[in-house]
Amino acid sequence: MVNVTYDASGDLQWYDAATDTNIVYNLGDIAWTLASTALVWIMIPGVGFFYSGLLRRKNALSMIYLSMMTVAVVSFQWFFWGYSLAFSDTASPYIGDLRYFGLKNVLNQPSAGSPRVPAIVFCVFQLMFAAITPMLAIGAVAERGRLGPLLVFVFVWSTIVYDPIACWTWNPNGWSYKLGGLDFAGGTPVHISSGTAALAISLYLGKRRGYGTERLAYKPHNTTYVVLGTVFLWFGWFGFNGGSALSANLRATEACIVTNLAASVGGLTWMFWDYRLERKWSAVGFCSGAISxxxxITPGSGFVGAPASVLFGFMAGTVCNFATQLKFIFKYDDTLDIFASHAIGGVVGNILTGLFAQASIAGADGITSIPGGWLDHNYRQLGIQLADSVSGLSYSFVMTTIILWIMHYIPGLRIRCDEDAEILGIDDAEMGEFAYDYVGIESELLPRHEYDQGASGGGREPRHTGTSSQESDTEKDSQVIPSTAT
Structure with a gap:
């Protein structure tokens, strides 16, 4: 039986027989951390909707599916050995051991993150970070990736890439943690690692069919999905950053304030940069800026004040906006600009954290003590932040590339789909299900003069070609009509 009781204030007490001490867990902190767990969970399908809306409709469902698949795979991986590899208290500076394999003895002992919440609460909270990270990365397979092999890729990538970076960043035994690296909620483990992995995936998969031509000069098929995904992400990010305080205190409140402010300024900045080009107020531009x-702000949310967060938002909205042009300069097909938004945005956040971190903000929880950044005349902090960023970038890129090429030569695990599947659409080719009842892809399946031949594919049923005078206007409108007469 678990040795837990309640004290006079109603807080949970656990008796540690090994040290003959009573450890007190605050129920308010537990409640806030569990609520934040749910908030971060909703971000994962939010990523799916955000990615889905940006694609062509024939690939819309696959991204939403991948978001749910990733939750399931990583939930098992985290139970199996992921949590132990990241947070075992006997870990090396680089990766943990299997002390907590299968979540053995992960229940009532103090957590690696805070003595005010038990390990099991910290475990489920950190699971959500582990789950959203590979989903951010595998958005790079959009429109040209096979879904089956991604089950294996997510499990392996989480084990070999995410868990070691999480260990060296957040585990008290990790080299970056001991060096004094400041990463409140995942600048390097989540965003730099996933954004760099997306670059590696994009380079491995190669360009989509029609890259560089008018064929791929399409606009997002469903801007509502983009906005909906942003809503889920922005909403959940209060738990992502605020919950990382692992306590319902002033530091968590400060993290929520700067999170909202940086998102707001980032969205406006990106939108204004886009307005200068087309003189249009872009919802997609605003959403992209808000995400950046x-x-x-993720790595600095527990270390910087509100004035600094304005600069975080402005710099992210500016740098990430211009970073989207890197794919044209270096000729790689990053379909969803994941590298520009997450890897570059994560580096921007890490650097600014080194400059603007303040001991007074971190100490708002009454526990944390840091030397601060340049504002507190701790000039070495910037070097530490750069070292952590470069380590995350290089490790994620190299290991992701190795994983992809090993899978490439294992029968059945090659991620790149064939040209026929790319033309038909991943939803139809890989799933046989669709985001909508009708997906018009006849323009890619047939030459223009064959439109009236009743081509099928990409929809639940072939296009009706009856000539009855009773045919409704709705049915006519649903057909693809050639733009020129033959």
């Missing part, structure tokens, strides 16, 4: 602001 959220990414940048």
């Amino acid at each position: 602001g959220l990414v940048a």
